[in-house]
Every structure is written in C-alpha cells, then in structure tokens.
Amino acid sequence: MFTQLKKINTVISSLFLSFLITFPIASLAQQNFDDIEIQVLHVRGNIYMLVGAGGNITLQAGDQGVLIVDTMYAPLSDKIYSAIRSISNKPLTYIINTHAHSDHIGGNANLAMMGSNIAGGNTIDLFAGTGEQAKIVAHENVVNSILATEEDQLDIEGWPTDTYYTASKDLFFNGEAIMITHQPNAHTDADSLIFFRRSDVISTGDIFRTTAYPFIDVANGGSMQGVLNGLNNILDMAVPADRQEGGTMIIPGHGRLTDEADVLDYRDMLTIIRDRIAYRIDQGDSLAQVLATEPTFDYDDRYGLNSGTFTTEKFIETIYNELSSQ
Amino acid sequence: MIKKYIITFSMLCAFCFSAQAQIDLSGEWGAVFHEDFDERRPGPEMVEYQGIPINEAARRRALSWSPSLLTLPEHQCKPHPSDYGSRGPSNMRIWKEIESETQQLVAYHTRIRWQAPERTIWMDGREHPPEYAAHTWQGFSTGRWEGNVLVVRTTHLKQGWARRNGIARSDVSEFTEHFFRHGNYMTQVVIVDDPIYLTEPFIRTNNWKINLSQQIPPYLCETVTEIDRPQGVVPHFLPGQNPFIGEHAERYNLPMEGVLGGAETMYPSFIE
Numbered sequence A: 001m002f003t004q005l006k007k008i009n010t011v012i013s014s015l016f017l018s019f020l021i022t023f024p025i026a027s028l029a030q031q032n033f034d035d036i037e038i039q040v041l042h043v044r045g046n047i048y049m050l051v052g053a054g055g056n057i058t059l060q061a062g063d064q065g066v067l068i069v070d071t072m073y074a075p076l077s078d079k080i081y082s083a084i085r086s087i088s089n090k091p092l093t094y095i096i097n098t099h100a101h102s103d104h105i106g107g108n109a110n111l112a113m114m115g116s117n118i119a120g121g122n123t124i125d126l127f128a129g130t131g132e133q134a135k136i137v138a139h140e141n142v143v144n145s146i147l148a149t150e151e152d153q154l155d156i157e158g159w160p161t162d163t164y165y166t167a168s169k170d171l172f173f174n175g176e177a178i179m180i181t182h183q184p185n186a187h188t189d190a191d192s193l194i195f196f197r198r199s200d201v202i203s204t205g206d207i208f209r210t211t212a213y214p215f216i217d218v219a220n221g222g223s224m225q226g227v228l229n230g231l232n233n234i235l236d237m238a239v240p241a242d243r244q245e246g247g248t249m250i251i252p253g254h255g256r257l258t259d260e261a262d263v264l265d266y267r268d269m270l271t272i273i274r275d276r277i278a279y280r281i282d283q284g285d286s287l288a289q290v291l292a293t294e295p296t297f298d299y300d301d302r303y304g305l306n307s308g309t310f311t312t313e314k315f316i317e318t319i320y321n322e323l324s325s326q
Numbered sequence B: 001m002i003k004k005y006i007i008t009f010s011m012l013c014a015f016c017f018s019a020q021a022q023i024d025l026s027g028e029w030g031a032v033f034h035e036d037f038d039e040r041r042p043g044p045e046m047v048e049y050q051g052i053p054i055n056e057a058a059r060r061r062a063l064s065w066s067p068s069l070l071t072l073p074e075h076q077c078k079p080h081p082s083d084y085g086s087r088g089p090s091n092m093r094i095w096k097e098i099e100s101e102t103q104q105l106v107a108y109h110t111r112i113r114w115q116a117p118e119r120t121i122w123m124d125g126r127e128h129p130p131e132y133a134a135h136t137w138q139g140f141s142t143g144r145w146e147g148n149v150l151v152v153r154t155t156h157l158k159q160g161w162a163r164r165n166g167i168a169r170s171d172v173s174e175f176t177e178h179f180f181r182h183g184n185y186m187t188q189v190v191i192v193d194d195p196i197y198l199t200e201p202f203i204r205t206n207n208w209k210i211n212l213s214q215q216i217p218p219y220l221c222e223t224v225t226e227i228d229r230p231q232g233v234v235p236h237f238l239p240g241q242n243p244f245i246g247e248h249a250e251r252y253n254l255p256m257e258g259v260l261g262g263a264e265t266m267y268p269s270f271i272e
Helices: A002-022 A074-085 A108-114 A140-150 A224-237 A260-282 A287-292 A297-303 A312-324 B002-020 B056-063 B067-071 B247-251
Strands: A039-044 A047-051 A057-062 A065-069 A092-096 A135-139 A162-164 A168-173 A176-183 A191-196 A201-203 A249-251 B027-032 B092-098 B105-112 B118-122 B140-146 B149-155 B160-163 B167-169 B174-182 B185-193 B202-210
Touching (some): A057 A074, A092 A168, A108 A135, A135 A191, A191 A224, A224 A260, A224 A312, A249 A260, A260 A297, A297 B056
Parallel strands (some): A065 A092, A201 A249
Antiparallel strands (some): A039 A047, A047 A057, A057 A065, A191 A201, B027 B092, B027 B202, B140 B149, B160 B167, B174 B185, B185 B202
C-alpha cells in the first residue's frame, strides 16, 4: 500500500512542482481539481492539518476566529472553506503565508474575501472595506516575490496586508502566542516558520517536507545552507515528549504530520549529502564528476524525483553551485 | 433426532474453535536469547551486514553511518521501533483491554523493558489511519486470529533500523508478525517489507518464556550534551572513508562480499 501511495505522492509532488514553476495561477485554475478532497487531521487541541493539493494548511480555531497558515490553490478555496466550517463557525480572521509559491498562496484572495478581520467602532464607517476580509500576514519578501513574478496572476485581495521585515513577528490570537520567524534564504528568501506556542505545534512551510528532497528556489533567494539552518532551528524549537516522540508536533509544507525525530532524520540526510558534495569539490571534482559519484544514491528511492523541474540531478547541481561559489 | 445432534455439535464446535482462537497471550514474558545472542545483546559489529536482504542503497547508507551519531542529544532517547524491539532487552508485559459491556477483546498492549515503549495492537477491526497521519516508533498495529496464531500488521512506522550498526529501515516499511504460544513459551515471527532498502522480506524470530515473578522497572531517559559541537554537525563517514570496513571480515576470516550482506547471503547456497 505504501509503495503505491509513495509513487502516487511522488507523482503528485512532481506534477504540482512542475505546475508551480511552469504555469501561472491562471493556468492552474484550468486544471482539474474536481477529484481533490480536503482531508482534515486533528493535530492537538484547536490545531488541525488540512491536506489536499498543494501545500498543507495549518488551522487554529478558537473563540476569536479562525487562523490558517497558507491557502493551497485558488480552485480549492470553496472546499477549503467547507473544511474550515466543519471545524468552526467563527470568521476566518487571519491567513499567514509561509512563502510566495502559488501552491501555498493561490487561495489567498478567495479565502481572504470569505473572511473578516476584527474591526469596530468608528473605523467601519470611516474606511471602506475595513474588517471585510481576513488579514494576510507574511514576510515582506512575499510581497516582493509577488511583484517580481506573480503580480499579474494573484488578485490584489490576495496580497499580504500585514507584512514584517524584521527577524520575527508575534501575534496573540485565540488565547495563544503565535511566533512567526523569518528563515532567510532557505526554500526561498521569504520563508516563515510559524510556532503555535501553547499548542506546541510548528508549521514549517516548504523548509521541510516528507515527500522529496527540498526544492531550493535559487531564483527566489533559496539556498541549501538556508534550508539546513531552518531545519536546525526547527530542531532547536522542538522538544520531544517521552521516548523521543510527540511533544512538539511539526506540520510540513508537504507530506504527513511529523515530530522532531522525523525532522532530525531529514536534517541528518541533507547534512550528509551536503558534506559529500563539499568533499568532492575540495578534491577538485567538476559537477559531472560529482554527479558520477551519486552523492544521494542511498536516499533517492525515498526522496528523489526523476521528473519535473527540480529533479534529483538539479538538487545536486544546486548544492554544487552554492558550495563552489563560496 | 440425529439432525438435532449434528446442529448442537456444530454449535459446540464453533464455540470450541472460537475459544481456541482466543488463546491468551497476556502475562510477564522473559526474553530468551538462545538465538542470535551476539547480535542482540553485545550488539553487531561495524560492517556486519550478512544475512540481511539489503540493496545497494542500504549498503551505502550503512557504510556512511558512524556510531558517534548517537552522541547527538536528539538521537539518545530513541526507543527501538516495534519491528526491532524484540531483539533488544525485550522482557515484555502483555495485557488485554476488554470492553466492559460485551467482554470483547479491544486490544493487546505491550511494554518492553529497554526504553519502555508501549504498543497497542488493536483487535476491534478498526482501519489504519490515512497516510498523512503521524508515524511513530511503534507504528499502528491491528491484529486478527488465524487459529491459535495472532497475526499483526503494522504500518505508520518512523524510520528505524534493521540492525544496530547503521542498516536503515525506511519510514514507508510495513511488517507482519505471527505470535505463537506453546504453553509457557511464545514465539514471534517478524516479516519486514521495505520497498526502499530491502530486496526481499526480512524475516526474524524471537522467543520468550513466561516469568511469573518478572517486574519491569521504570525507564527514564534524559539527553545530555556529550560533545559540544556547532549547530548542525552530523557525524558520518564520507564514501570510502569508513575505517571499520574489513574489520569484522578479517576477525572472522569471512569474505567481504559476504559481510556486505544482500539477499544471497541469507541462503545456505551462498556458503557453498
């Protein structure tokens, strides 16, 4: 069963990654999402993980409203909203974006317009639109990425309304501290880790995924070392419960629900691969020679991609180029 | 009249077989190490992979594994995964969970001495979770009776190990167990399927003897920083630089092609 699921998962990941790079959001709207169902997994307390197509959504619900991390693709918005309604009848108040890729922000505009933020008193009369859509929180570089690559594809209602440019930003919502940490030059240059402090849940975006090697989006400021820094920071933030299990739960950008031990294995693997390529570079090897040593061979059946834009070969090449330039 | 007796006998037999199929595994079980003692207690040596149907990916990964990895705090309190737990210090308690109203068996629970992992084997016919659910060290197990044999299927495992010298077992593995009770003895057959690192199912057996006076003590594990390293350091051997290659083969005068493992090394024909 798992072999089949893995193959299906790999194919889906590969396909969506290809769409992500190759096609604008307008084209994605023409893809058939009819068969995609939004699955809801209860993580802990008032935290849920929504799984469909595109990046996982983290959902926090409470008396003040609903907060979600990322929005998948635009055509799935109605299904996502139905899933939200199956958990809470409170307004969708906050959307936090982990980065700017369309499989994570595609539904921003639709879902924001289905929500509302907290407003009252005189402001409702003074400013048109006040309170009429959910706030969208993201690092400033998400806006920069939209301006650079997706301005024409993402409705203005889907652009972040509440950006931060510093190392971190805090929210307090539904009685819980939510710590948003910028992870520079990782999957992209706009990545945020979102830590639900009371619930003890981290939403990682695409710095961590269980389905494949990381996609390092160099064109948008990504780097292998940034991904490793992000994974190491997740390990620093996470505290496992008894027997190195549970405790801090970690929702990856893609794939299954995890905890520290899963991130640890992923971090170990990427560090080993990085070290192998660095060693070959130190020996004076060319990219072709490094590829010939198959530095990822022992992990490829689990995490490698042979098709799509970011294949295993491209992954190795990206690390090679980054290390060679240092 | 005869027909009536046949029906009655059939009903009695049905109950008879039903009772047989519910042989009880509960109790305190002491591990018996007459099999594979050197591997299970002192532990395997480095680059001792014979008898395991690993593929080339598993072999290369094992050759890069350094025991120093276990000095990292995040690695120190990991319990054995359930497919390996019986190999270690595996004195075990098994107890039943019975639904009060119906007296139906809901689950078996187990607790093993080393790192004290507790495991549940659901017997109530429930489905396994979806793939996107969390994977755990013990996985998700469901059981059913085949005669007197308890057959257990386990999915949702974390990445683990096939042997304690770096042979990895992937997180997409599943395994099947068969528990046989022979009076005061119990045998477990473990069959691991790993599409990532195995070319054939990996089969092992473990045994226990009932121990009425056994007391499994509490097991606490706290991590410590054994070596102060910069963030992100992962001990491992670069390709071709494992200093232990050949050590085991030389000590026991074994051919390298044998100690490097693979399905062929499981069979007597390999020795011939």
